[in-house]
Amino acid sequence: MRSTLISGLAAVSLATTLAACAPGTSESGSGADAPAPSGSVDLSSFKGKKITYLYFTDGPDEAATRSLLKEFESKTGGTVDLQIVPFADLQQSLQARLSGGNAPDVARLADLAPFKDELMDLSGVVGADYADQFLAGPATAMKDGDKIIAVPNDLxxxxxxxxxxxxxxxxxxxxxxxxxxxxxxxxxxxxxxxxxxxxxxxxxxxxxxxxxxxxxxxxxxxxxxxxxxxxxxxxxxxxxxxxxxxxxxxxxxxxxxxxxxxxxxxxxxxxxxxxxxxxxxxxxxxxxxxxxxxxxxxxxxxxxxxxxxxGGKYTVALSQSKEPEMAAALVQFLNSKESQATMDAASMWLPTRNDLIEGKGVTYPDRQADMEVFTADVGxxxxxxxxxxxxxxxxxxxxxxxxxxxxxxxxxxxxxxxxxxxxxxxxxxxxxxx
Structure with missing residues (x-):
């Protein structure tokens, strides 16, 4: 059944670097029809800029998330404000912020359905074939028609x-x-x-x-x-x-x-x-x-x-973002092969990327055999x-x-x-x- 799950998906190499496929300049906008950023951009263009990341934590993932955000800040010269809310309050909090015109730039979500009309289309950033880098199951929710609206962050x-x-x-x-x-x-x-x-x-x-x-x-x-x-x-x-x-x-x-x-x-x-x-x-x-x-x-x-x-969680960029290029760049960075491997090992998460499932997988610091049981059940x-x-x-x-x-x-x-x-x-x- 594992071959059925990922049939037709070729193993892919290391995720394209941010410098090669980070989004370019686009007009900021709000609402579902805001233009998606496209093209490429020098990461130094984010220097001095700030975005917000609305997040809920499952526990050990918080420290790993903060570490990755520091790495992103070091690469870009920008700042990411990590805003943590309890999972039980996430949906209500995000809905209130969207209604009030105070949307975060990036968010971690477990349920995409209530917010589909507010999610940025990332297809111009990551490319039409981006979903092929991920397991077919988690990738099911990535698309809304031809749009790529979310990236599966963990399974x-x-x-x-x-x-x-x-x-x-x-x-x-x-x-x-x-x-x-x-x-x-x-x-x-x-x-x-x-x-x-x-x-x-x-x-x-x-x-x-x-x-x-x-x-x-x-x-x-x-x-x-x-x-x-x-x-x-x-x-x-x-x-x-x-x-x-x-x-x-x-x-x-x-x-x-x-x-x-x-x-x-x-x-x-x-x-x-x-x-x-x-x-x-x-x-x-x-x-x-x-x-x-x-x-x-x-x-x-x-x-x-x-x-x-x-089940799993998704990383999304909100179409109300005032810094859509930087927001999309962060979504892609958090879901690169290196970032997912780091995050999964520290948090005992399962990866969503083909190159982490099909290759040697994630090396966990503890309880490797237990995590391999869950990985095997994916198939x-x-x-x-x-x-x-x-x-x-x-x-x-x-x-x-x-x-x-x-x-x-x-x-x-x-x-x-x-x-x-x-x-x-x-x-x-x-x-x-x-």
Whole structure:
């Protein structure tokens, strides 16, 4: 499936230097129709200029980001004002600034859909073939028609962690591959042997639940805003999870106490109250620092199909930027081969560039084997999951998924009704996104 994911994409050499393809002078403007910068420019033209970078941090990435920005400033003689906001406030903050005519020049986003009309077209800067430098999945969201509006900055991959100490005490081998049924059986055996609160912990997240839907053979949305949910397969996935909650394998209180709001289950895993935790690669850095027990990342379990579910962040330039040339240059700089390799190693991120996935990859300072597990699952993850997460209707659909699943957990409806309601909710999310 890895060859399917990146078929037709040739490995590329080192990213073109800023001096060769940095944007040239263009008239500053605002709004979606502001002209994109094009041509080339001497980087010294940025000397004394200042741009802002609206950013949210996942933790260890902040120091690496500041280091890269200093390097950019050294190359250009300009200044980048890094403005950090909590992830929960990012969308509201950016919308307010756009409405007030005070947009940042560059931003880090997880969801492009609400801001598509405000993003600068970078195609004149980076070239028409720029998307070919990136994995086909993450590159799905780069374009809006012929425009290149975003660059995938990092890739996330959902997947499980196991407490190897608890597995060893229970006499259960740590898997190198496993089916869904084998994962469930192992979780129950390790839970019983160690008398832990749960066997499996999973974040309360539509994104994480989408991992299970995909493994059972379906996604919620596809290309061209289509509703792709297979109700029968969704029913089977939902029923499997609800059964595990009802028999105590997955903690029920965790799902009920916080309603339908996102909640991470990492504290349950760190407290050694669940031997298996379904989350994603961004936890590696935290666990390397905080876990006081043996643990490791393992491949996703296979039901009808294998792999996890992707996500990621994007670097964008805003069309309201008063320094569009410098803004576009920063976006390109942050996503060069060298910059991504530096950032990924420091932050335990997965790269989006072909030359970092297909070559020797990223050398991480710690937990290399765990990161390679997630990297390998990139190639096992079906292509339609990338179409799903790139859809402007995915965010709203994911919210509906959590809300309807919470009703099933509370015993208010069965799995079939949950899948039916989810299908209708996806239709509404698609209609709203249009």
């Amino acid at each position: 996330t991959m959902n997947g499980p962690f196991v407490n190897t100490d608890l597995f060893e005490k229970a006499g259960v081998p740590v898997p190198t591959k496993w089916t869904w049924d084998e994962m469930v059986a192992a979780a129950k055996k390790v839970q019983a042997a160690n008398k832990t609160e749960a066997g499996i912990a999973i974040d309360k997240s539509g994104h994480r639940l989408s991992t299970i839907l995909s493994q059972f053979g379906t996604t919620m949305v596809g290309k061209d805003l289509t509703n792709t949910l297979d109700e029968a397969k969704a029913t089977k996935a939902i029923d499997s999870l609800v059964t595990l909650i009802e028999d105590g394998t997955i903690p029920k209180d965790f799902w009920i106490e916080s309603g339908s709001k996102y909640k991470g289950a990492n504290e349950i895993f760190l407290a050694q109250q669940a031997p298996i935790y379904i989350s994603g690669n961004w936890q590696v850095a935290q666990f390397a620092d905080a876990a006081k027990f043996g643990w490791k990342a393992v491949p996703n379990a296979c039901a009808e199909r294998c792999g996890g579910f992707p 096992e993850t079906p292509e339609d999951t990338y179409d799903a997460v790139a859809s402007p209707a995915f965010g709203a659909s994911a919210t509906v998924l959590v809300e309807e699943f919470a009703k099933a957990v509370a015993g208010q409806q069965d799995a079939a009704t949950t899948a039916k309601n989810l299908k209708a909710g996806i239709d509404q999310a698609i209609a709203d996104s249009k």
